[in-house]
Amino acid sequence: MIELKFILNGKEVKIVTEPNIRLIELLRERFDLTGTKEGCGIGECGACTVLMNGRAVNSCLLFAAQAEGSEIVTIEGISNGDALTPLQKNFLLYGAVQCGFCTPGMILSASALLGQNPNLPTRSDPALSGETRRAGQASPTEEEIKDALAGNLCRCTGYKQIIEAVKETAKELSLERRHFENGKTT
Amino acid sequence: MMPSFEILFPKDLKEALSMLASSGKNTRIIAGGTDIIPGMNQESNRFKNTEVLVDINKVSEIKGVQLVRDRISIGAAETFSGILQNPVIQKELPLLWKSAGTIGSVQIRNRATIAGNFVNNAPCADTVPVMLVYNSTIEIESLSSKREITLNEFLSAPYKIKLNKDEIVTRINIPIPPKKFVGDFYKLGRRRAVAISRITLALLMSFNSNVIDEIRIASGAVTPIGTRFFDLEKFAKGKKMEDQFLRTLASKLGEQILQITGLRWSSEYKLPVVQQMFYQMLKGIEPVLLRQARIESD
Numbered sequence: 036m037i038e039l040k041f042i043l044n045g046k047e048v049k050i051v052t053e054p055n056i057r058l059i060e061l062l063r064e065r066f067d068l069t070g071t072k073e074g075c076g077i078g079e080c081g082a083c084t085v086l087m088n089g090r091a092v093n094s095c096l097l098f099a100a101q102a103e104g105s106e107i108v109t110i111e112g113i114s115n116g117d118a119l120t121p122l123q124k125n126f127l128l129y130g131a132v133q134c135g136f137c138t139p140g141m142i143l144s145a146s147a148l149l150g151q152n153p154n155l156p157t158r159s160d161p162a163l164s165g166e167t168r169r170a171g172q173a174s175p176t177e178e179e180i181k182d183a184l185a186g187n188l189c190r191c192t193g194y195k196q197i198i199e200a201v202k203e204t205a206k207e208l209s210l211e212r213r214h215f216e217n218g219k220t221t
Numbered sequence: 222m223m224p225s226f227e228i229l230f231p232k233d234l235k236e237a238l239s240m241l242a243s244s245g246k247n248t249r250i251i252a253g254g255t256d257i258i259p260g261m262n263q264e265s266n267r268f269k270n271t272e273v274l275v276d277i278n279k280v281s282e283i284k285g286v287q288l289v290r291d292r293i294s295i296g297a298a299e300t301f302s303g304i305l306q307n308p309v310i311q312k313e314l315p316l317l318w319k320s321a322g323t324i325g326s327v328q329i330r331n332r333a334t335i336a337g338n339f340v341n342n343a344p345c346a347d348t349v350p351v352m353l354v355y356n357s358t359i360e361i362e363s364l365s366s367k368r369e370i371t372l373n374e375f376l377s378a379p380y381k382i383k384l385n386k387d388e389i390v391t392r393i394n395i396p397i398p399p400k401k402f403v404g405d406f407y408k409l410g411r412r413r414a415v416a417i418s419r420i421t422l423a424l425l426m427s428f429n430s431n432v433i434d435e436i437r438i439a440s441g442a443v444t445p446i447g448t449r450f451f452d453l454e455k456f457a458k459g460k461k462m463e464d465q466f467l468r469t470l471a472s473k474l475g476e477q478i479l480q481i482t483g484l485r486w487s488s489e490y491k492l493p494v495v496q497q498m499f500y501q502m503l504k505g506i507e508p509v510l511l512r513q514a515r516i517e518s519d
Contacts, residue, residue, distance in 0.1 A: 037228070054274075055223040057258065075497020077259040078329055079415050090302070090331040096258050097332070100228050101276060163357065185414030 041102045044068075044112025052099050061099035062109055070110035070139045074188070081187030084140035085109050091147040093186070093198045110139035113146060122146060122204045129200040133191035140187045145201045146176060148183035149208060174205040223262050228274045234282040234391070236363045240275050240345060242387045247272040250389060252298045253333040256341060267380070283391045289352055297336035297359075298388045304335060311399045313384070316351045316423055318404045323347055323408045323441065324417050336390045342376050342446055349376070349408050349447030350423035350439035360395035362394040369394070378443045401427040401434075403510045403519050404506070405502045409494065418442045419487075420495060424502050428514040432459050437498075443478050443491055450477055462507060 040049050043066065062068045062085070074080035076095050083094040112161040114120050122145055125131070132138050144157060173181070180201050189197060228251075233239035241248060251257050261268045277283060277298055282297040286307050293314060295304070301321045302308055311318045324330055324338070324347050334358075338346045348374075357372045361384065372393075375383050384390065398404075401436040404425035410416025422442035427434045436457045438450045448485045453473055460466050479488060 036225075038353055053225070055225050055261075056291075057223070057262070070425040076262060078255055078325070079324065079326060084328055091328045092331050093255075093328045095262075096255050096329070097252070098228060099256070099257065100230075101278065103230070147327070182414075186328045 038101050038102050039100060041104060042106040044108055048150065054098065055098045058085070058099050058102055058107075059094040061102075062107075065127065068111050072123055072139060073135055074136070074145055078186075079188070081144065082087060082137055082141040082176070083169045084143045084187065086147055089147065090189040091183075091186075108143070110142060114188055120146070121207050122201070123150065123209075125204045126197070126199040127174040129196045131192060131196040133189075137187055137189040137191075141184065141189065141197055142178060144184055144187050145180075145197075145204070148180065148201070148207055174209045176200075180205075184190045222264065224264065224271065226271050226274055228276055229280055230276050232279055234280050234362070234389070235364075237275055237277055237280050238362060239388060240273075241389065242364045244273050244275075246386060248386070250340075251276050251354050253276060253300065253329075253337045255306060255333045256330050256337065275382045277389070283389070289394075290344075293395050293397060295335055295395070297392060298334045299336065299463070301325075301333055302331035305330065312319065314355065314395055316404050316425065317348060317355065317395070318451065319406045320348045320408070320421075320423070323406075323410075323418075323510075329415070335393055339372065339447075340382055340384065341378050342378075342382050344379060344445055344447070345418045345421070345442040346447065347408060347418055347421060347441070350391065350421050350441040352437040354404065354425040354450050355395045355435075355436040356396065356425045357395045359390055359391055360394065361388050362391050363388045373449060376446050398425060399427070401429075401513050403427070403438075403506045403513055404505050407498050407502055409498070420491060422495065422499055422502065424499070424506070427508070428462065428510045430514075430518070432461055433457050438474065440478060441496070442473075443495060446479050448481065450474060453508055454475060454484045455499070462503075462510070465504045467500055471496045471503065474499050 036051050036056050038051050040111060052061060059071055059073055062071050071085055071094055072082035073095055074082035078093045078096045083095065084091050085094045088106050113124060126142065177198065180198050186195065231240055237326050247270045249271050257268060259269065261467050280298065283298045286299060286309065287294045288309055293309060301324050304321045305318065325333060335348065352372050358369050359372055360369045361377055363385065365429050374504065378385050400423055401464065407422045408418050409420040410418050420443050423439045426436040438453055441447045457470055472507060473491050477493060481494060
């Protein structure tokens with residue numbers, strides 16, 4: 036048995052587990068966070084995507100024990116209570132959700148890309164992925180969006196609506212940022 | 222069903238090496254885990270009987286990218302995301318940078334490590350052909366020894382490497398090629414992302430007073446392990462970059478690969494693809510090569 040301590044959706048948690056439990060099982064079975072889905076179990080479909088220290092990772096490719104000391108965000112921790120994030124709103128608006136199985140993973144991968152994560156580490160960590168460091172920079176190109184979502188399969192939408200939802204969110208966030216920056220300088 | 226095992230988290234290299242030295246033969250090192258974890262979960266034979274996993278993710282000595290004189294030293298546990306974000310690698314080792322970007326997905330690249338790509342010595346390891354044409358060497362440590370060997374020597378046979386049970390690969394050292402070297406990397410998978418490579422080719426060459434000065438060629442996935450074609454490289458040295466010669470060279474590469482692997486069900490498709498793509502790579506870098514040669518001679 037291993038005793039683990041990590042930050043889960045902004046709260047510090049402690050749990051005792053067997054070493055051969057994967058992170059996805061810990062999240063679903065011990066914390067009841069069933070928004071994280073298991074599709075393929077071999078890192079190809081991305082339905083199990085969560086954020087680990089701000090980066091998108093497959094929770095089926097991690098042992099729970101490897102989460103020790105890290106910061107994990109699941110789909111349940113992405114919004115602020117019942118208030119949806121701009122990305123979530125745009126997923127609804129653009130019809131980017133059909134059966135919904137891939138949606139949590141898609142939202143988390145896209146959130147990492149847009150740096151839109153309420154629990155993002157505030158320290159300037161040079162090891163953070165490009166996807167996360169993008170926060171505060173120009174909007175991603177369509178190619179960059181496709182690359183960020185390449186590890187998330189969707190069998191319903193054909194991806195078009197998902198890419199549009201991400202693109203629109205990026206546009207809104209950069210407008211918001213410009214507005215904020217302008218407000219600061221004047 | 223995931224088998225039972227014990228997992229250890231050493232804090233530094235010394236502790237990791239002590240754990241390896243004192244543990245039994247069914248001990249395995251785990252870093253990114255993108256191969257081991259699904260493999261164990263599917264009860265793959267490769268990971269059967271694993272009793273202890275030594276997780277080296279907290280060992281800082283084997284992370285990071287350093288520029289040491291004329292070579293770039295990459296920590297064995299550096300992730301592919303780390304490599305893709307490194308401007309020095311992007312500038313000085315563009316083939317490594319390109320091949321790293323073809324691996325898996327963002328999620329996989331955020332975990333998978335550079336040494337993990339070759340310590341399995343799977344034929345399809347994307348970055349191996351590239352590291353072979355860069356003449357990479359690897360540093361290996363145990364509690365009592367430290368050695369450095371070429372990657373070519375380290376990769377002994379499919380899924381076999383020259384690493385003792387008490388050793389860890391600590392760094393990959395890649396000499397920065399002189400400016401006149403130009404190259405390319407090609408990967409063919411069954412789709413554009415999250416794809417196991419079916420064919421990989423790496424090419425690095427320099428040009429001198431109208432002839433090929435040096436050329437380095439390597440393949441992956443179509444050969445049982447990542448392979449350099451030293452005979453072909455010798456054959457091409459000193460030859461003119463004429464179209465007919467490039468066609469001959471591409472054709473010979475295909476023949477040599479066929480000789481190594483023997484005729485397979487996929488040969489009918491893969492042989493012409495290898496030959497055509499290698500020819501395209503040569504043609505693609507030709508203008509850059511000529512420009513670099515002109516700059517050098519000025």
